[in-house]
Amino acid sequence: MRLRKKYWARPELEASHIVITDLYAHTGNWKEEFKNNNEIHLELGCGKGKFISEKSKQNPNINFIGIDLKDEVLVFALRKVIEVRKIEGEENINVRLMPLNIMLIDDVFSMNEISRIYINFCNPWPKERHNKRRLTHTKFLTSYKKFLKRGSEVWFKTDDLELFDDSIEYFKECGFEILFLTYDLHTSDFEDNVITEYEAKFTEIGKKAMFLQAKLK
Structure with missing residues (x-):
């Protein structure tokens, strides 16, 4: 769905201390x-901010x-972070938000700066010619390795079975060890899940969330 342009969004973002x-x-x-x-910790595709704020x-x-x-989208993440944190003064909030095309992420961080990555319900790009756009594709995983610490983890959630199965192989190909994997997160014994806005909607209609933790060797 195409978003309607909100011309007030960029000025609001630029006025905030926590937006870079x-x-x-x-x-x-x-x-x-x-x-x-x-x-x-880095969330790629933070949406309207429920996950990162919690x-x-x-x-x-x-x-x-x-x-x-x-x-x-990011302007609503900003508002959500401020609402949930309710800390006096934005300078005390342990969150920063960035408007960025993730394809340009290589030079944003240096070696060993990031300790964990979260990827929640990214675009599955089902057509084979578009697979390289997946945020779990080996192309992107290779980029993340440039700034991820050794032993760090990527936490990945999706409701798309084909993307999930392909991503398991992507992680293995790029030197990650699968620590935890489930095809039904909400009935698993994993206790550290934060439900995103999108996740709440599709679970109401009976769809399952798939999840894995992958560790960089």
């Missing part, structure tokens, strides 16, 4: 941006960066 628009200014210096040495609240000693392409 100078995309390459912090490469290698993200700890200085957060003003601490805490681990940094995760950041549950884990105040971890820093979070959420990336999404569209200002029209």
Whole structure:
């Protein structure tokens, strides 16, 4: 579905301390941006922000960066983070948001800056000629390895069976070890799930969420 342009979104994003628009200014210096040495977790495609806002609240000693392409979506993530965190002064929030095409992510982070990646319900790109656009494709995993710490994990959720099965192979091909895997997350024994907006909608109609944790060897 094509989003209607919201011309007020970019000014609202640029006015916020927690939104980073100078995309390459912090490469290698993200700890200085957060003003601490805490681990940094990255959500690729943060949508309207339910996942990253809840995760950041549950884990105040971890820093979070959420990336999404569209200002029209990211502005709602910004509002959600501020609503959920309810911390006086945005400078105290352990979240940063970035409007970014993930295909341009290579130079945003330096080696060993990121300790975990979350990929939640990304576009499955089912046509074979489009498979390389999948955020779990070996093309992207190779890019993530440039800034992921060794031993770090990628947490991946989807409701698309073909994407999930293909992604298992992508991770293995790129030197990741599958630590946990389930084809029905909500009936599994995994206890650290945060349900996204999209996830809540499709579970209401009986669809299952598939999930895996992959560790970079």
